[in-house]
Amino acid sequence: xxxxxxxxxEYLPEEEAKVSIFDRGFLFADGVYEVTSVxxxxxVDFEGHTHRLERSLRELDMTNPMHMGxxxxxxxxxxxRNDLQEGGIYLQISRGVxxxxxxxxxxxxxxxxxxxxxxxxxxxxxxxxxxxxIAIDDLRWGRxxxxxxxLLYPSMGKMMAKAAGVDDAWMLEDGFVTEGTSNNAYIxxxxxxxxxxxxxxxxLSGITRNAxxxxxxEAQMVVEERPFTVDEARGSAEAFVTSATTFVTPVVExxxxxxxxxxxxxxxxxxxxxxxxxxxxxxxx
Ligand code: PDD
Numbered sequence: 001x002x003x004x005x006x007x008x009x010e011y012l013p014e015e016e017a018k019v020s021i022f023d024r025g026f027l028f029a030d031g032v033y034e035v036t037s038v039x040x041x042x043x044v045d046f047e048g049h050t051h052r053l054e055r056s057l058r059e060l061d062m063t064n065p066m067h068m069g070x071x072x073x074x075x076x077x078x079x080x081r082n083d084l085q086e087g088g089i090y091l092q093i094s095r096g097v098x099x100x101x102x103x104x105x106x107x108x109x110x111x112x113x114x115x116x117x118x119x120x121x122x123x124x125x126x127x128x129x130x131x132x133x134i135a136i137d138d139l140r141w142g143r144x145x146x147x148x149x150x151l152l153y154p155s156m157g158k159m160m161a162k163a164a165g166v167d168d169a170w171m172l173e174d175g176f177v178t179e180g181t182s183n184n185a186y187i188x189x190x191x192x193x194x195x196x197x198x199x200x201x202x203x204l205s206g207i208t209r210n211a212x213x214x215x216x217x218e219a220q221m222v223v224e225e226r227p228f229t230v231d232e233a234r235g236s237a238e239a240f241v242t243s244a245t246t247f248v249t250p251v252v253e254x255x256x257x258x259x260x261x262x263x264x265x266x267x268x269x270x271x272x273x274x275x276x277x278x279x280x281x282x283x284x285x
Contacts, residue, residue, distance in 0.1 A: 006077075025092065025149060029148060034052065042079075086118065119245060137171065140153045145205060183241035190237045192237075198226060234254050
């Protein structure tokens with residue numbers, strides 16, 4: 001069934017939605033995006049996503065063409081028009097349309113695109129079995145804190161994982177894990193401490209990460225924000241990833257090493273439960 005999508009002020013069937021071949025998002029990956037999850041037909045942490053969107057735009061000297069209230073309305077309208085109960089809303093803002101030149105003119109009108117994707121988030125099969133991952137070099141650019149649409153390397157990473165017969169890849173820089181191809185990465189030490197890389201230009205500041213770390217601390221769990229190696233990860237008690245589309249999903253195998261008994265660990269399972277419960281409670285918008 002065809003979706004209704006949003007392009008520059010219009011709601012259209014997906015087949016009719018068009019963007020110029022001169023759009024800088026297409027020619028230079030000159031654009032930013034957000035993926036906000038939808039549970040029970042409502043948005044999860046919309047405010048967090050809009051704050052990060054504003055920051056991404058600011059870092060690239062782009063102007064936000066829409067008020068956040070209007071953006072919220074578009075999100076809600078797409079949920080309604082597509083009868084979306086569970087899944088995600090993809091939002092992309094690119095710098096706009098200009099003849100191909102590295103140097104862009106001032107005053108471009110940004111291109112705004114949104115669409116919905118129905119997904120099983122709360123009861124996903126991978127949450128029950130856990131993910132198997134490999135480690136690959138992190139060959140992305142140096143400003144991964146900006147959520148840009150230049151996702152070629154993460155896409156290559158997922159293809160490498162697929163070719164290796166596993167689910168995903170964690171990326172390594174100077175021997176330390178940065179993050180997953182499209183998620184933040186965590187390990188749990190044998191004495192129950194949750195370890196995840198500290199924020200910086202090297203990783204994306206995940207909206208789910210922010211919530212999960214808050215819930216973990218509220219539940220009296222110890223959180224350490226510091227880099228860790230693949231060897232430390234392989235020797236850890238458990239591991240997991242977080243993102244808007246995976247919530248908290250356990251990792252059960254890293255580079256061929258099975259963690260514990262090969263089943264999702266108790267800390268990851270508990271955090272997943274807490275996250276979904278809290279997300280459901282806070283579905284105000
Ligand atoms: N990806 N790190 C990277 C590199 C990501 O691409 C993502 C999200 C995250 C987690 O961020 P959040 O918790 O705000 O979703 C971390 C989205 C889901 C995507 O590209 O589809």
